[in-house]
Amino acid sequence: MNFIKRYKILCKFRDNIYSSDVRLIYNSAFELLISVLLSAQTNDIQVNRVTKSLFQVANTPEGMLRLGIENIKNYIRSIGLFNNKAKNIIETCHLLIEKYNGTLPESRVDLESLPGVGRKTANIILNIVFGWPTIAVDTHVFRFCNRSRFAIGKNVFSVEKKLLSVVPGEFKKCCHKWFVSHGRDVCRAKHPSCRVCIINNLCEFKDKHHYLNK
CATH class of the missing domain: 1.10.340.30 (Hypothetical protein; domain 2)
Structure with a gap:
């Protein structure tokens, strides 16, 4: 995936419904x-x-x-x-x-x-907590990044390294949370909802046309 596509995807996530914080409830x-x-x-x-x-x-x-x-x-x-x-x-x-x-x-x-x-x-x-431009990779992030070809890697550490190299600094603090939300709600492990996905025209998922027609 090229830089322009990645940038457009990140802007879509930033400008739409994805939460800017984790869903866990905490006060400290x-x-x-x-x-x-x-x-x-x-x-x-x-x-x-x-x-x-x-x-x-x-x-x-x-x-x-x-x-x-x-x-x-x-x-x-x-x-x-x-x-x-x-x-x-x-x-x-x-x-x-x-x-x-x-x-x-x-x-x-x-x-x-x-x-x-x-x-x-x-x-x-x-x-x-500390505002570092780190990007945590869990199963949702790993799946989304490989499926969409946003950042391909054989394990979570390789995907993390790739994300750190391709995600512009302005998005590094929030992109993990956007990817988690997207992976949970839309780009699920089984039966991804490609028809309602806001990045379906940018995603490079090889089977997306199958799900777009469902």
């Missing part, structure tokens, strides 16, 4: 971190449901530690991998207090040293 950097940790293999609706109650009783590292792992499990029991996620929350809170005075570090290396925090989560925190 720490709440965002916990929400993203909980979102692995779980949809945002379910995460928001459990954090609405959880954050009322504990929304700081100190509060989570006072609550304790068993009580955290009780709040998040309805989401996938809740045992491991509760353990990661407790260990992360210990590290935030012991090493970073209870605040999130503005460093990829430091963020990725926290239990349960990988490159994608670190990119989200660096982008949303």
